[in-house]
Amino acid sequence: MVARLAVGDATVGELAHPYDVSVQAVSKHIKVLIDAGLVSQSKDAQRRPCHLEAEVFDLMTKWIERYRQQAQERYDRLDVVLAEMRSDEQPTHRRNRQQGAAS
Amino acid sequence: MNVTSNSYQVSIEADPTLPIIRITRDFDATPAQLMRAHTDPELFARWVGPNGMETKIVDWDATTGGRWRYVAGRDGEEYGFHGCFHEVGQDRIVQTFTFDGQPDGVALETLQFEDLGDGRTRLHAQSLVDSFEGRDQWLASGMETGVDEGYAKLDALLAALR
Numbered sequence: 001m002v003a004r005l006a007v008g009d010a011t012v013g014e015l016a017h018p019y020d021v022s023v024q025a026v027s028k029h030i031k032v033l034i035d036a037g038l039v040s041q042s043k044d045a046q047r048r049p050c051h052l053e054a055e056v057f058d059l060m061t062k063w064i065e066r067y068r069q070q071a072q073e074r075y076d077r078l079d080v081v082l083a084e085m086r087s088d089e090q091p092t093h094r095r096n097r098q099q100g101a102a103s
Numbered sequence: 104m105n106v107t108s109n110s111y112q113v114s115i116e117a118d119p120t121l122p123i124i125r126i127t128r129d130f131d132a133t134p135a136q137l138m139r140a141h142t143d144p145e146l147f148a149r150w151v152g153p154n155g156m157e158t159k160i161v162d163w164d165a166t167t168g169g170r171w172r173y174v175a176g177r178d179g180e181e182y183g184f185h186g187c188f189h190e191v192g193q194d195r196i197v198q199t200f201t202f203d204g205q206p207d208g209v210a211l212e213t214l215q216f217e218d219l220g221d222g223r224t225r226l227h228a229q230s231l232v233d234s235f236e237g238r239d240q241w242l243a244s245g246m247e248t249g250v251d252e253g254y255a256k257l258d259a260l261l262a263a264l265r
Contacts (some may be wrong), residue, residue: 007119010150018120040250044106060117067124068115070153075128076110077150081140088135091166 001029005045005052006060012050122238126228134194134216134224141165141196141214148173156182167191171198186212196220200230208237 001015016026030050033039038056041048111129118125130137140146142165148158155177162172165188172185185202190197195259201209210230217225232238 001235004119004235010256038157058238060242063239064117065114067242068113071113071115071126071128072110073154074152075113075130075148077152078140079110079130081146082136084134085140086132087145103160 001033002038002052002056002060003030005050006057009049009051011047015050111259117238117242122232124230124238124242126226128226128228129219130224130226131222132224133217133222137216137226138155138194138196142191151175154175164188165191208232210241 004010004015004018012023012030015030016023019026030039030041033050034041038053040051040053042051064071108111113126113128115127116125117123118218132140140150144160144163144165148160151158151173153175156175157177159174159176160171161174161183162170162185164170167188167190169188169191170186171188172183174181174183176182185201185203186199186209188196188198189211196212198212198214199209199214210232212231215227217227217237219225230241232241
């Protein structure tokens with residue numbers, strides 16, 4: 001739900017839609033979020049869209065960036081392993097030559 | 104810390120409508136080499152990480168229907184992970200992933216190796232978890248200690264939603 005609100009404001013009905021849950025259940029969750037000061041709900045008329053406070057939005061962005069950074073470190077290590085595999089393979093002609101023949 | 108002068112960047116996407124995380128990253132390797140680096144336990148243990156942790160492979164059968172288990176350790180602390188290889192194909196691996204610390208949680212991971220030609224391959228890694236809360240906890244895991252007020256607040260919130 002937090003992830004959905006990070007994309008844009010949404011009504012309780014819109015939030016309930018992708019889940020197999022009732023609008024009442026989502027309302028209950030939204031109330032927890034509002035009480036925690038993480039979400040606000042505009043007062044205008046019927047739609048009353050829910051809005052994610054900037055603090056949480058920043059948090060999601062930080063999480064994702066941190067996760068990305070971990071993946072980056074992991075795959076930089078994989079580059080080293082792959083470079084070693086390439087040099088091991090060079091003496092024997094095991095390389096896939098799908099593209100090489102044209103040039 | 105990059106080994107190559109121009110290290111390929113990871114791009115990441117948290118799907119807004121499904122509890123999925125997608126990662127894309129290019130490599131100077133053929134799909135076959137990338138497959139070997141994912142299925143040979145000695146090679147895999149060398150890069151899977153996280154940074155500063157040593158990975159011990161406990162159980163490893165990288166074939167369709169096989170299973171895997173490894174332990175990542177540092178300073179006497181150990182974190183175990185396990186899962187099954189649902190499918191190990193030519194250029195695709197489908198597997199489950201569970202952190203022993205959260206035995207009820209399971210992610211379905213699909214790794215696709217797309218041949219870009221000229222000895223380059225694009226990795227598409229997709230992880231599907233069973234809820235948005237689970238995904239957000241997963242994204243938040245591995246955050247530095249010294250969590251500020253906002254993180255603590257959100258932890259409490261996620262606990263309340265569970």
